[in-house]
Amino acid sequence: xxxxxxxxxxxxxxxxxxxxxxxxxxxxxxxxERQQFEGWRQADPAHELEYQRARGxxxxxxxxxxxxxxxxxxxxxxxxxxxxLPRRRxxxxxxxxxxxxxxxxxxxxxxxxxxxxxTAHYQTKPGQRQQVxxxxxxxxxLNTATELSVRLYADRRVVELASGEATFSVTPDASQxxxxxxxxxxxxxxxxxxxxxxxxxxxxxxxDSGTVEVKAGHWWNSSQVVLGAGQGTRSLADGGxxxxxxxxxxxxxxxxxxRAIYRDLPLSDAVSDLNRYGHAAIRVADSDVAKIRxxxxxxxxxxxxxxxxLPAIAPVxxxxxxxxxxxxxxx
Numbered sequence: 001x002x003x004x005x006x007x008x009x010x011x012x013x014x015x016x017x018x019x020x021x022x023x024x025x026x027x028x029x030x031x032x033e034r035q036q037f038e039g040w041r042q043a044d045p046a047h048e049l050e051y052q053r054a055r056g057x058x059x060x061x062x063x064x065x066x067x068x069x070x071x072x073x074x075x076x077x078x079x080x081x082x083x084x085l086p087r088r089r090x091x092x093x094x095x096x097x098x099x100x101x102x103x104x105x106x107x108x109x110x111x112x113x114x115x116x117x118x119t120a121h122y123q124t125k126p127g128q129r130q131q132v133x134x135x136x137x138x139x140x141x142l143n144t145a146t147e148l149s150v151r152l153y154a155d156r157r158v159v160e161l162a163s164g165e166a167t168f169s170v171t172p173d174a175s176q177x178x179x180x181x182x183x184x185x186x187x188x189x190x191x192x193x194x195x196x197x198x199x200x201x202x203x204x205x206x207x208d209s210g211t212v213e214v215k216a217g218h219w220w221n222s223s224q225v226v227l228g229a230g231q232g233t234r235s236l237a238d239g240g241x242x243x244x245x246x247x248x249x250x251x252x253x254x255x256x257x258x259r260a261i262y263r264d265l266p267l268s269d270a271v272s273d274l275n276r277y278g279h280a281a282i283r284v285a286d287s288d289v290a291k292i293r294x295x296x297x298x299x300x301x302x303x304x305x306x307x308x309x310l311p312a313i314a315p316v317x318x319x320x321x322x323x324x325x326x327x328x329x330x331x
Contacts, residue, residue: 014222016040017050045155045177116151123147126278141167143255144277165197167253185216185235195252206232208249216241260298267292279303280324289316289330
């Protein structure tokens, strides 16, 4: 047996949007519910965005039809005592609609209707860093090998981070929230400074000032973390997010000045980080060497200095490779 849903307890806008979408299409809403629904849509721009997202998913799966949706979320007949829609049935119905859309090969609209007033695409090469200013006076700093696109709408600002790392200094505007999409992870802010690193589907978010809301996972079963200044989170293998944790944000942002600050970091992680900058590849000889932990401040633009210093701070030696790279071996 599942517990009934009270829409007032659905703090996540995505869950609430799913609930209201199913209620509207069940054609069993009374006038009081309709007023509650309209009040919810108008209370926050994010509510309307999530509702349009649910509508887009359903439209893309039109092969099911309204009758099928109604059957998925059918409640008891009016003669029986009225109860709210069980969460399991609600989520299963919309999850089935989403799956049908994917099978049909339909691209689902993520942000609903409306054309952006501004679009731009930025990409840095390995070893390159770039700062760009947006029309809303927000500033984006792109790190090495980073690709992102920007779309500004009347009611929201959206950045899609395809790969790499960027720091966002967002101009406050509660009526036009700022979103960063990094694969299955979404960051929502109104005004703050934060950093997002994406490596494939692995995402890390660190906040320098202000507050951000981070979500990950399927929209009908998402994980959410709220971060304040000096906190960070990262995506997990199961699609969720780690709990908010204290992080050294200045160290994470040292790349702005061409530095990498490592504090008790496994050597393999340090090498992986430096290799992002497009120099001749640095390799570790084996897992034993990879586990060696190092600390220090290094130049991301001068890997030779890192390799020259390494034997002085760790029990290793460096062997030059014919390809111009190097292999770090146990001494």
